[in-house]
Structures are given as C-alpha cells and as structure tokens.
Amino acid sequence: MTLVSEVRLRQILDSRGNRTVEADVRTESGGFGRAAAPSGASTGEYEAIELDPSEAIASAREHAVPRLEGKVFVGDQRDVDRTLRAADGTDDFSEIGANSAVAISMAAAKAAADVLGAPLYQHLGGAFRGEESPTPLGNVVGGGEHAADATAIQEFLSVPVGAPNVQDAVFANAAVHREVHDLLADRDIAAGKGDEGAWAPSIDDEEAFEIVQAATDSVADDFGFEIRFGLDVAAAEMYDEDDEEYVYRDTTRSTDEQIEYVAELVDEYDLAYVEDPLDEDDYEGFAELTEKVGDRTLVCGDDLFVTNVKRLETGIEQGAANSILVKPNQIGTLSDAVDAVELAVENGYQPVISHRSGETEDTTIAHLAVATGAPYIKTGAVGGERTAKLNELIRIEQNVSRL
Ligand SMILES: C=C(OP(=O)(O)O)C(=O)O
Numbered sequence: 001m002t003l004v005s006e007v008r009l010r011q012i013l014d015s016r017g018n019r020t021v022e023a024d025v026r027t028e029s030g031g032f033g034r035a036a037a038p039s040g041a042s043t044g045e046y047e048a049i050e051l052d053p054s055e056a057i058a059s060a061r062e063h064a065v066p067r068l069e070g071k072v073f074v075g076d077q078r079d080v081d082r083t084l085r086a087a088d089g090t091d092d093f094s095e096i097g098a099n100s101a102v103a104i105s106m107a108a109a110k111a112a113a114d115v116l117g118a119p120l121y122q123h124l125g126g127a128f129r130g131e132e133s134p135t136p137l138g139n140v141v142g143g144g145e146h147a148a149d150a151t152a153i154q155e156f157l158s159v160p161v162g163a164p165n166v167q168d169a170v171f172a173n174a175a176v177h178r179e180v181h182d183l184l185a186d187r188d189i190a191a192g193k194g195d196e197g198a199w200a201p202s203i204d205d206e207e208a209f210e211i212v213q214a215a216t217d218s219v220a221d222d223f224g225f226e227i228r229f230g231l232d233v234a235a236a237e238m239y240d241e242d243d244e245e246y247v248y249r250d251t252t253r254s255t256d257e258q259i260e261y262v263a264e265l266v267d268e269y270d271l272a273y274v275e276d277p278l279d280e281d282d283y284e285g286f287a288e289l290t291e292k293v294g295d296r297t298l299v300c301g302d303d304l305f306v307t308n309v310k311r312l313e314t315g316i317e318q319g320a321a322n323s324i325l326v327k328p329n330q331i332g333t334l335s336d337a338v339d340a341v342e343l344a345v346e347n348g349y350q351p352v353i354s355h356r357s358g359e360t361e362d363t364t365i366a367h368l369a370v371a372t373g374a375p376y377i378k379t380g381a382v383g384g385e386r387t388a389k390l391n392e393l394i395r396i397e398q399n400v401s402r403l
C-alpha cells in the first residue's frame, strides 16, 4: 500500500456553468486520481452541506489535507473517508463541505485504482465484479426545478428493461430522446433542454405522458425489446407545507389524492419506476404507496433518504419505498454511499446510483454502479457530462466481455 503524497484542490466549471470543486490525489508510488463534485438543484433538505467552492477548498486545505498527506494509505478507502469525517468534525460536512469531501474521496479511490493498475470498478468492487451492468434510466422530458415553464413532474425517464446489454440500453434511451423531439415537432411544440439535457416543453404532465408513452413504444418496436418508463416526481419541490398539498400547474392534490394519483399512473402507464412521489418528510405516505404498488413498480426514495443509512433504516422499519437513489455527494464519501447500497440490498431495496443535475465529465458513478452490482443507474440520456458516464459503462461492458 502507498501513502497519499499530495492532495490538490481547484475550482472548475460544472455543466450549469457554476463553479465546483475538483480534487487531484497523488500517491508516494506515483499513482494519480482526479475527481469533481457534482451539484443538485432539487436538493433534499437532509443532504450533506455543499459549501461555496472557494470556502470548501479553503476549509479542506486547512482541516483535511494535512491529515491525509503522508499519513493515510490511499488503497484504504474507509480510512480516507474516516479521515475526511474526522477532519470535518460535523455530521453533515458543513465544515469542509460535502463538495470537497466527495471530490477527495473519489479522487483517492481513482488514485488507488491507478496504483493497482485496475479499473476503478474492480478496485471498489473486487475481482469478481463487472459481469453485471446496470440498466440506465434516461431522462427524456423534464421540468420542475430543472427547467422553467415546463412539466410539473421533474423527470420522465426511459427505462429499457428488456435491453440485452448496456450499449443497446444507452442507444435506446438516446433514441427515445430523439423520438420525443420528433413527436413534439409534429405537434408544433418548441422545446429547449433542461439542466440534464431532457426536453423541457411548456406542456402539462398529461401531454408529456402521452408523448413519452408513444416514444417508448415506437423505439421498443424499432429495437425489438421492452422499454417502459418511469418518473422522478421530486414531490418535495411541489409540496406546500402550509396548505399541506402538492401544487401542480393547474391543480393541487392533498396527500391522499397524491397517493391515489401516483398509484393510478403506475397502472395506466405500467410505470417501472417512481422516484420521490411524496414529500421528503412523509415516510407514512411512502409506505402507503409502496403497499399499494410496490409489487409492480420501484418506489424510490431520493430526497427521502439522501443516501443516509439512518434515514434508510427509518424507511425500512416503516416499509417506506422499495428502492433508494444513491448520490455520493448527498452524503459526502464513497464509503457512506456504499454503506447505503449494502443496507438497501440486505433489506430488499433496489439501489439506483445517480448523477446530479449539475455534473462534470467525472465518470466515478458509472464505476460505482458496476462495483456495487446496482441494478440501475440514473445519469441522463444525452449531453457530454451525461454521455461521459454512459459511454464509460459501454467501455466497462466491452472490457469485461472482451468484445
Ligand atoms: C438528479 C436529481 O436532481 P438534482 O441533482 O437537482 O437533485 C434528482 O432529483 O434525482
């Protein structure tokens, strides 16, 4: 094993044009890893804290870097991450910033993989990982916090459940994205793109359902395998706490009505996946919906769980959801993210590894998904910062199958 010899931090741009933290980690034996923090727009209230990048960098340089350089073995990821937590000294990384923490954590993992001469997924997951690729969930239409004047539901996601391999799945999602554009054009609906590259037309959710259904059906016919679709409702963003109702474009729904509405959508559109259908504090509502439809769709907690094992434990006790979204920057380190995946799997919850709406070219989550054997990854359908991860999955698949 080799010690961390140097940690360098800098500000770079993310896909929204905002500044974010990038970390370089070098080892005494000459290993090198580089990683950058992503950033959310529809962030959960209970996420680890992202600081202004310049503050995060200054604080990490003062508190974390001296504890790592010359002191921690780079291949001991748990020790790297424990050291980051100890240097921070808070529960939510509010001292050094989850953006500094996650960039260093991921860069250290890459440096360790470099030292080993192994791909990152193998360093993180072990010699026997790589046979299974995750199914990509591709965002094709969206609004909410990711685009102004578009759908109320944040994400309509293509789910190529029948794809024989990850390459066909990735190509199918891109084809659905293209088909959605053509169907919008047929209706004379102009559409720009939201933060994740999904089309962001000024239409109501009902019309979006029609279009996405038609697009997935048509591409499924062309590709010859089943493509379903799913949603990230991001309901915490539409929940009005004072009036205790969910606010859509032209209507509002009480919690009971919201549960009924989402359950009806699951059956009407045979949805494969529903993320954050209820507010981030509503474990009970999640449990009720899971009871109703959890046998036929994934009910996934993103803002509900925020990749936090304590919140996931509460969910497991109450039967809330049957799936968890895993975003390393929501919790701050790779070790914490892997803990969340393992607890989920032990309890029959399906982990979905995920990007953020603000991304970089970093591909760590593609490797994390393969390393943990996660059945799904959510990382967009098009756009350079999204295809960076999707293309990496294609390369990993080819590497493993020696095509
Ligand atoms: C990826 C998402 O968006 P953000 O990064 O804005 O939280 C999400 O809500 O799942």
Ligand SMILES: [Mg+2]
Pocket (backbone or CB within 6 Å): 232, 234, 275, 276, 302, 303, 325
């Ligand atoms: Mg979400």
